[in-house]
Amino acid sequence: MRSSVMPLGPTVSQDRVITSFPKWYTPAACLQLREHFHGQVSAACQHRNTGTVGLKLSKVVVVGDLYVGKTSLIHRFCKNVFDRDYKATIGVDFEMERFEVAGIPFSLQIWDTAGQEKFKCIASAYYRGAQVIITAFDLTDMQTLEHTRQWLEDALRENEPGACFLFLVGTKKDLLSGAACKQAEAEAVRLANEMQAEYWSVSAKTGENVKAFFSRVAALAFEHSVLQDLERRSSARPQVGDGDIIRMEGHPPETQDSKRPSSPGCC
């Protein structure tokens, strides 16, 4: 019974369940200030009318200079580990992280790319089709911040303009004093606004802000993905007005979902 409800397999661990919209890091550089899901989205989720339920997946690409800690950040989040030893990423790697956002299963496919110049030609082939671009830099090395412009430009070149959420992430927060961090952040926030990216400071070593950051990424990507689906379906069936969308149960893609229990706590 349950297997038909949860096509993606086992239950999502409790800390991957997102019920309320995760907050920004700083209002000075954030993608949106809303603190709850888009009305249409929460309505669709409530009615299990989010389109291809259970198959929602967004692609995240993490770029930035070598040794800023892209892999460490991802490993802290996905495996909750921190390895002191530096090991350069060869080409690309990826992790899958499963969430439950507003009661709907959702996955992030996180692509970890190599920062070394020699791998750029390989890694850049994986930039395409990203919903989220995370540009990372080392808070203790402002040169790496300067380089994020180039990284972002390279990643955007492979994607449709305006199709990606952009994040600028300062890593190794634990290595800076409060004052030094504030100073670095001020500069980063300026650049983030220029890029139209949301800014976050994190530490993979201590884990500070790592979970909050990826939850924010997941929520924004999820919401965008649901909205896109709703939009696509409404334009595919022009006779159905926007307001009716949430009641569009029973047509082929939803036949399976209509069988599921209405309780949102099923997973």
Next chain:
Amino acid sequence: MEEPPLREEEEEEGDEAGPEGALGKSPFQLTAEDVYDISYVMGRELMALGSDPRVTQLQFKIVRVLEMLETLVNEGSLTVEELRMERDNLRKEVEGLRREGSAAGREVNLGPDKMVVDLTDPNRPRFTLQELRDVLQERNKLKSQLLVVQEELQCYKSGLIPAREGPGGRREKGALVTRASNASSNKEEKTIIRKLFSFRSGKQT
């Protein structure tokens, strides 16, 4: 470097048939020693001619000519010695360059964007970019399959996937295996894999 001239001197001494022998030598082989021998021979013969003032005058000229000859011979042998040293140095240099390997010799002829690989270096670059791409793609594919299998396994462990709607609904020993292979053809999971790699075929939504 000192050896060859020594050997030559020995040879010269071997050839020598008294002071007169110097007069029979090739002018290019002449040494200062030979000039002194010639001086000795000529001086002895001039002495035998007696004390005629014309002989005395000729003697002065002969002495002068011999002195000039001595200077020339000394100068010549110095030059030869210098050239010999230079030749030996160049020989050594060439040998050294040759020893550095034929690869290094070829490097000189390479274009500005070329690189020489030391074939004896175990860490030398040896795989192509395409090979690395292929390996990475293979790794990613296997990793995604592993993720699917891990999730499936977790489902079985936690009883999320019971022997559902099977024929008769019975649990058999082979049921798990059958289900596992069935599950891989399961629509949803196929979609995960497809989605995982759909970046290749363009933007996914």
